[in-house]
Amino acid sequence: MTRLLQATLLSLLLSFTASAQTTVGGVQVESQLDVESHSLQHYGSGIRSKFFFKLYVGSLYAEQAGLNATQLLSGEHNVAVSLDIISNKITSERMRDTIEEGFEKASAGNMAPLRERLDSFVAVFDExxxxxxxFLMFANDQGQLLAYKNQQLLTTVEGADFAQTLFAIWLGEQPADDKLKSKMLGN
Incomplete structure (x- = not known):
């Protein structure tokens, strides 16, 4: 009887673990990320599409559950955005241009305070x-943005204002894709 109970419990545990992960656009999305000693929980994921092309899977993670977009953008919480590339339409040049356009829109054209840091940040997309x-962008509650490609840290950018503007591309008042924003927020 004890072996049967153990086998049943193990089976339930394994099925719970498997159901904690989801697949979006062919990408295995983790239910939790550990970044710089912080355990971040998955909020949601969606596919960024443009002109009928599926480009990447965008996923949102935060240390604290139940935050809305405004709270996530406040710079007071540990938050990460993951972009998993699913199309060969994404090139280094297009990614840099897209980030540049996103910053222009998210900053309402006030690029001067961000320009030097943005020029440094877009080098993440040079290869x-x-x-x-x-690509994983992690904004910590200390005002730093850490950018990774394939789990390798490429750069650290100082200033919560920079991370807020970057994440506003996906989560701001005028996101690049309303549907993606909703999916990333778990709606």
Missing amino acids: KIEIGDQ
Whole structure:
């Protein structure tokens, strides 16, 4: 009887663990990320599409559950956005241009305070981008943004204002994609 109970409990545990992960656009999305000694919980994920092309899976993670977009953008919480590339339409040049356009829109054209840091940040996209690449941008509550490509730290950018503007591309008042924003927020 004890072995049967143990086998049943193990089976339930394994099925719970498997159901904690989801697949979006062919990308395995983790229910939790550990970044710089912080455990971040998955809020939601969606596919960024443009002109009928599926480009990447955008996923949102935060240390604290139940926050809305405004709270997530406040700079007071540990938050991460993951971009998993699913299209060969994403190139280094297009990604840099897209980030530049996103900053222009998210900052309402007030790029001067961000320009030097943005020029440094877009170097994250200098190397060739391929299907399967993952970019992770982690904003900590200390006012730093850490950018990774395929789990390798590429740069750290100082200033909560920078992270707020970057994340506003996906979560701001006028996001690049309303549907993606909703999915990332778990709606």
